[in-house]
Amino acid sequence: MEDAHRVLKNIWGFPSFRLSQAEVIKRLIVDNENALVLYPTGGGKSLTYQVPALCLPGLTLVISPLIALMKDQVDALVDRGVKAANLDSTLDAERSAWVKEEVISGRLKLLYVAPERLNNEGFVTMMSHVKISLLAIDESHCISQWGASFRPEYLKIARFAEEMDVERVLCLTATATPNVAKDICKSFYIDAQKGVFRTAVYRPNLALQVRVANTLDQKLDILIPFLKSRIGPAIVYVTLQRHAQEVADHLRPHGMEPMVYHAGLGGDERARVQQQFMESEKGIVCATIAFGMGIDKANIRQVVHLFMPKTLENYSQEVGRAGRDGLPSTCLMFLSAPDIPILEGFCRGDTCNKRSIHLWLQEVVLKTPDKDGTLSFNHYQQSREYDIRANVLGLCYAQLELDHNYIRAVTPFYSQYDMSSRTADGWQKVLGDETEAAKTIKMYWAPRGSTFQIDVVTAAQQSGQDRGDLAKKISDWELSGYVNVKASQVRARYKIVNPLPKELEEIVNITDMMYKRMLDREEEAIVKLRQVIDFATDDACLAQSLASHFGDDGAIPTGLCGSCSFCQTGEGIPFESGAVAQPDPIKIKAILQACPERDDPHLLARMAFGVTSPRLTAGKWSTSHPLFGSMVEVDFNALVEAFDKECARAGYAKADIQPSAAASKKRLMSQSASSSGRGGTSKRARRGW
Known part of the structure; x- marks a missing residue:
């Protein structure tokens, strides 16, 4: 030592x-x-x-x-x-x-x-x-x-x-x-x-406060004087990106100059806002939870959750950014009945249609390996085609790898290259390169303005050349200083560890297990959300309850911090989450007219609710569409049920689909995928999945 x-x-x-x-x-x-x-x-x-x-x-x-x-x-x-x-x-x-x-x-x-x-x-x-x-x-x-x-x-x-x-x-x-x-x-x-x-979660200098407000105006009536009383910097957390700008706009007429931060902003703008906040003495930032990682500012005096956090883990991490200098700081959380369906919808937003998992799995197991014996996939394209979010798709591949030991991820590669001349002499050397790989590249590249573009996967398939040889030749040109290269369209690669399942029954069983895990994670997320509501409304000290959640039951010897909402009033915050609204038939009809897809009720429910997805974005039915989020107050499961009836009437058919070789493979089993029940028992990975 x-x-x-x-x-x-x-x-x-x-x-x-x-x-x-x-x-x-x-x-x-x-x-x-x-x-x-x-x-x-x-x-x-x-x-x-x-x-x-x-x-x-x-x-x-x-x-x-x-x-x-x-x-x-x-x-x-x-x-x-x-x-x-x-x-x-x-x-x-x-x-x-x-x-x-x-x-x-x-x-x-x-x-x-x-x-x-x-x-x-x-x-x-x-x-x-x-x-x-x-x-x-x-x-x-x-x-x-x-x-x-x-x-x-x-x-x-x-x-x-x-x-x-x-x-x-x-x-x-x-x-x-x-x-x-x-x-x-x-x-x-x-x-x-x-x-x-x-280290104990309990921070005696933090006053944890909870208030109830059912509209944004009611929240602002409390928030504005609260922020005006600040003696240091403040963070106001919101749920949606658009909320960050809306709240900032409401604060400006009251003599405040809040900054705005969310993942939808460009990298330079996010860096500028973060730096400005770090240097400020009394700055305010209205932000989604994208703001905070790496923020180590000692004198943040106020952290506000204008919309309830989804988990106590998130809440603990976010309020933990206040008062790191040990001086008194206040953390204010709002409970609002209209916010609950929105948050529940986000909990359910990762669960995709079971048929989508089945079709994705068929593509994986039926694909012909590349020349090197590996399987390669464009996750972005798969995510969009099957409407499976990127993190969820990654989890599905991880299950095939760790639960079932079918595949193992190896080095990914890029399929698309854009090349432009770096020097006239260098470009002449490229044009004069007579190696087989060079001739194939020049045969299949296409002019795109001042650059030449090639998809090496397509070129390899059509020419019989090895994809790796084509990529290496382009790399050699770049390293020699002949060309500038921009690579894109990353493809994940997987080594086949054990024979992939080909029988329908096996594929259905794995699909069922993956879908069940999605449903289980969805319910876990709902449980975590309910934990936040219980925490905020229970007849108990908030600081002690938070510490107990993380296993520190003896954090406060007396069990009372003296500064939270409960300790100040002697009772829990009364709060009713409200009745679940039912879908509006007129709005259901409008969504159906706007989005022609009928193979996935989850897709339509997400559009109505305002939870974006890869396929919604590709179809331009996402954030820029006027009907996106038009039924955000409705229970998400009720929306799925309503749209499922419409999809059933249409036979769960995808709109305007063009037949292809890949699609033909998928259709072999699609009917069984949509009607199969749950079943099967997964092999447990030794790491405790």
Whole structure:
């Protein structure tokens, strides 16, 4: 531990560790055991792996889900003279090559990557030649099916740790319930008694307040004087992107100049808003939950949930951004009956039509492998064609990989390349290249303005050339300085591990299992939403209830914080969620006239409710359509039921579909897919799926 204290003082300038940082580091570098750190955001999690990284021989590999956060961490470390780097898709070829060279040479101490990088064969091969002394997994709650932010790619990290013979693992998260912590410990062989280090969720300087308001005007009547009383910066969280702008517009006539932040803004604008807020003394930002990751501003005095959060995990993380300097801060949540159906709809929005899963699965199992024996798919196209959201589609592939052991994800590739001349001399060399790959490329490329575009997958299929050879030739031209290249249309690749199911009964059983899991996750999301309502309305101290949710029952010795809504009034907030509205037949008819699709009642329900999807976006029935969200107040399941009757009348037929070879394959089994019942028992992955 002497080395750890020396590193802490010399590199970071701190005289001592805080919280249980020293105990965590001792477990890693002295006991050589795995650990789980449960600290609040801003609680010093990073030091628990950055200090050991400089004490241990070999490389510390850090798995982090956000590129922007990785870059911030790396920049801060480099400024302190630490050999650190990130490896991600934004790097150019020269920088990427330098990073890999530093890793192989052993000069690099910390390498940050996204979990998706573990599918890259080149990266895995490189790691097999490197001593990984420590694997640090940030946002590790994403591994758990119980977590609010479950991500399929996180499931593969434990397998990677075993295959790479990683010496020790450190999992880190700010939001983990006892169930989530149990899942993490099971996956990474962490001793739940000795290897878990938790900091109390309870923050005595935060006053948790709840108010009831049934309209936006009622909310604003409370919000405006609340914000005017602020003595520091404030964040106002909303649910929808359009709400951020609407609320900001309502605040401006009252002498406030709020900023607006949501995922629909361009990257430069989001960066500008974040920087402006970080530098402000009393700034206000109206934002979706896209705002906050990486925000480490100590003096935020107010956090407002103008619309109720979907989970207590989200709520805890978001209110945790207030008052990090230890000074009194207020967190205000609004309960509103009209908001409940909207939030429930979002909980149900990921569940797609079972027939869509069946058709997708047929495409996967019936596809002819490429020349290298792998299967390749354009996830974007599949997502749009079958109307399965990207994260849900990723989960389906992960189930085939981890539950059933049929496939394994390997390095993806790009199918489309746009090439433009870098120099006249270089372009002449391209035109004069007489290799077979070069001749094929020039035969199949097409002019697009000042560039030439080629789909190497199509070119390979039609010419008989190997797709990899064509891509390599284009890369060679780029590396030689002849052309500028822009690659797009990424395709995921999968190695076939075991024979894929071909029998109808097998395919139906797997479809049923996947669909059941979607329904189970949907119900889990509804349960989590109800937990938020119960938390806000129970006859109990809000601070104590929040701490208990995360397993810290003794957070407040008296059980009363003295500053929350309950402690101030002595009673829970009275609240009625209201009766469920029924679909309006006139609006149902309008949606049916606007959207001709009749093969998927979920698609029509999403349009009516205002939950976007890949297929709605492709058909221009999404956010820009005047009927999108026209029945947002109606129970989502009631909408599905209403549109299902209309789809049944049309025989669940897709509008204006053109027959194709692929479609013919799919139609072989489509009728059975729409009528099959649930059944089958999944093989449980050893990681606790």
